[in-house]
Amino acid sequence: MSDQSTPLRRFWAEFRENKVAVVALVVMVLMGLLALFASVVSPQNPYDLANLSLMDSRRPPGFVGSGGYTHLLGTDPQGRDLLSAIFYGLRISIQIGLAAGFVSLTIGTFLGILAAYLGGRIETLIMRMVDLQLSFPAILLALVIVAMLGQGKAQLIGALVAAQYAYFARTAYGAAKAERGKDYIEAAVATPLSTRLVMLRHLLPNCTPPLIVVATVQIANSISLEATLSFLGLGLPVTEPSLGMLISNGFPYMMSGRYWISVYPGVALIILIVAINIVGDQVRDQFNPRLRR
């Protein structure tokens, strides 16, 4: 590898060496596209009640329904085509995962860098709060907050953010604390640059690598947490089912052998989460100087 190449190129060259991670990345992008173009690729719009017929409900994979096309993965209790429901569910799950991930990233990073930069009482206050929260399981926190705020997309994202921002705050704090002591920050502080500029332009960019790793993992976690909450009946309203809700809907029918309603949305959910985690793992390994040859 030539030394003139950009850091991004070098990063990609190293990433490419791990075939599993490349496959995972492809899968991840593919699922993102499926979610984005759900309305184009789905045989049916599962939210349009006029399209649904209860005659078609709970049919096994391969059943040709009243719509005249084959339900490749069968239908759910409401008579939705499961494949379409999965594409739309994927869209909602990814939407919520990304939204929760980015909001937590922003809030957490802000708090973490603020604490590391300012020090003193503010540092103690913020980090104590973060540590307190980290010692509490995220699922429980999310559960209580959803119960408190009620159901809905915004409430759910709020609960996920409240449960997860602390991870970002801790990571940003750790990285910023280490950078804070270095000479270039001292030099920047000595110039007449404003505090905000030093934090944004100098401190933040040097804290990004660990934050990217945490972000990938946390987006996967948000998706999984959302699915869990939906499964427990505390997630989104039934009219726009996420993957977790689809799985939950199918659960009562599983005992009687109608496995497909729960199993296929679950498979989609797992492929998505596993793909994100594998990519995240590879990125973390590449950022970890202790594993460098």
Next chain:
Amino acid sequence: MLGFIIQRFMQAVVVMAVMSVIVFCGVYAIGNPIDIVIPPEATEEIRLNTIRRLGLDRPLYEQYFIFIGNLLQGDLGRSFVYNVPVLELIGGRLPATLELVLISVISATVIGVSLGIYAGYRPDSWLSKTIMAVSVLGFSVPSFWVGLILILTFAVNLGWMPAGGRGDTVEILGIEWSFLTADGLSHIVLPAVNLALFKLAMMIRLARAGTREIMLTDTIKFARAAGLSEATILRRHLLKLISIPIITVFGLELGSTLAFAVVTETIFSWPGVGKLIIDSISVLDRPVMVAYLILVAFLFVTINFVIDLVFALIDPRIRHGASA
């Protein structure tokens, strides 16, 4: 050492106090409990009487102090729904949950650490790669989904294990235990596996990461140069060096497994505390919610306290750093 213990103890007390305020305010900000307790056809007089009897007409801070006063006397209030003392309600369900959680966490730790050390010791063998692949799966796959698949495979299709409930129990010291009867044991296997899988993956990763880093250090190099056998190095040096993060996680996981048991208990209809809390949230039974959260917080704080003490025992640097 005594100073260290006192300092940590004071910290724990402060955290507990803060936690109780947050939980109390958080939970009591939800909805209006009066609508649940009083039927809609009740007269205005009954309504006002009930509100007064439950103390809901007083300002929030007064309710809090009454709550704390009662709490310190071991009284956590009565459930709005079941109308029995909350402590009795939770206490009756606790053994089932504890049994499940302890079996899961202990087996996950023992198996996970062994597998993780192996995977870190021989990172390139096919077995290590398989272990890591399984651990990624255990880490990524949502716990409730694993539960569903376990039920589908072992209960519905193969019919080897029951899909839910606790099975026969034996009463020892006035508490019912499942794992002492064959039937109870067959009921506990699936939920325990379900609950343990995530912890297992975590333990494998922790042990592997620690092993990989420590195998490259001078400690191991010198131990080898001194002619110690590999088994001795692993047992005496490596295990000790990787144990700090593992002990921390073991402790924290005990607590978080208790929380995660909510999901497993719901899937397997395991009659523990987790199922109780889900039911309570859906009907907004506040005393139960508050009591549960306070108990979990108490448990967490206690566990953290114990972990700190264990650290100080293992690692003299922490002990001396604190007293200096």
